[in-house]
Amino acid sequence: MFKIIQKTIRTGIVTKAYPAELAHISEHFRGRPSNDSREVTVDYGLCVFCGLCAEASSDKAVRITQEFELATKNRRNLVLTAEYTLNADRTHRQLGTVRRGSGSVETDAKIVGQKARETIHKVLGRSLAIREVDAGSCNGCEVEIVALNNPIHDIERFGIQFAASPRHADMLLVTGPVTRNMELALLKTYRAMPEPKVVVAVGACGISGGIFGENYASLGGVDKVLPVDVYIPGCPPRPQALIHGILLAVGRLGEKLYHERGR
Ligand code: SF4
Numbered sequence: 001m002f003k004i005i006q007k008t009i010r011t012g013i014v015t016k017a018y019p020a021e022l023a024h025i026s027e028h029f030r031g032r033p034s035n036d037s038r039e040v041t042v043d044y045g046l047c048v049f050c051g052l053c054a055e056a057s058s059d060k061a062v063r064i065t066q067e068f069e070l071a072t073k074n075r076r077n078l079v080l081t082a083e084y085t086l087n088a089d090r091t092h093r094q095l096g097t098v099r100r101g102s103g104s105v106e107t108d109a110k111i112v113g114q115k116a117r118e119t120i121h122k123v124l125g126r127s128l129a130i131r132e133v134d135a136g137s138c139n140g141c142e143v144e145i146v147a148l149n150n151p152i153h154d155i156e157r158f159g160i161q162f163a164a165s166p167r168h169a170d171m172l173l174v175t176g177p178v179t180r181n182m183e184l185a186l187l188k189t190y191r192a193m194p195e196p197k198v199v200v201a202v203g204a205c206g207i208s209g210g211i212f213g214e215n216y217a218s219l220g221g222v223d224k225v226l227p228v229d230v231y232i233p234g235c236p237p238r239p240q241a242l243i244h245g246i247l248l249a250v251g252r253l254g255e256k257l258y259h260e261r262g263r
Pocket residue numbers: 136137138139140141175176202203204205206210211234235236237
């Protein structure tokens with residue numbers, strides 16, 4: 001009996017103070033399995049392509065490419081989530097999976113251009129007219145849109161031209177975050193266009209409000225006011241990116257005409 005008491009005194013208090021104190025875990029203990037990875041989500045509809053994320057990424061997890069054919073009919077396609085496995089020091093080791101929103105992304109401008117010409121001539125039997133509305137843009141997007149008419153980009157080779165009136169337009173091209181002062185003008189322009197018609201949101205501002213966002217003066221994107229058929233990312237999108245997006249929208253107009261005549 002005396003020996004037992006002596007041993008107890010020698011051993012002292014063995015009860016752990018967890019959770020008041022951190023639990024000391026044996027290195028051989030097997031707890032929750034972890035895949036030691038990191039997810040990075042990029043929204044091209046918000047991105048102004050400044051490149052700062054790539055500069056800050058010392059392990060090259062993010063890099064800037066020259067890819068510009070990003071236009072899509074589905075806003076969710078502009079949101080990408082990449083999953084990286086990590087090194088012990090938490091730097092990125094390997095790009096695992098890249099997940100997009102649902103739907104497919106159309107990237108082949110040649111095929112799209114060919115189809116666009118066919119669609120315009122077969123379905124419309126005339127050239128396609130675009131009405132452009134600046135809904136609060138910084139004019140950066142307009143500089144690129146104006147370049148579509150120069151001899152280098154020459155959008156008329158596709159049978160596409162800009163119209164002075166919405167009453168003659170098949171396509172509405174909108175730049176800017178849609179300021180509250182421009183909301184009514186944009187709606188009136190849309191309503192003045194004959195059916196069927198397509199709407200294209202240009203640039204980060206047109207897609208999401210861009211650097212202006214949503215606030216007392218800005219609605220935060222064209223789809224807050226109108227149904228958007230095609231989104232063209234960029235800040236501003238370069239002329240080729242605009243052509244790619246416009247040709248996609250021509251395909252969408254063809255679909256609408258098909259449905260209208262099939263009725
Ligand atoms: S997307 Fe960029 S370039 Fe275009 S209007 Fe907005 S801030 Fe200007």
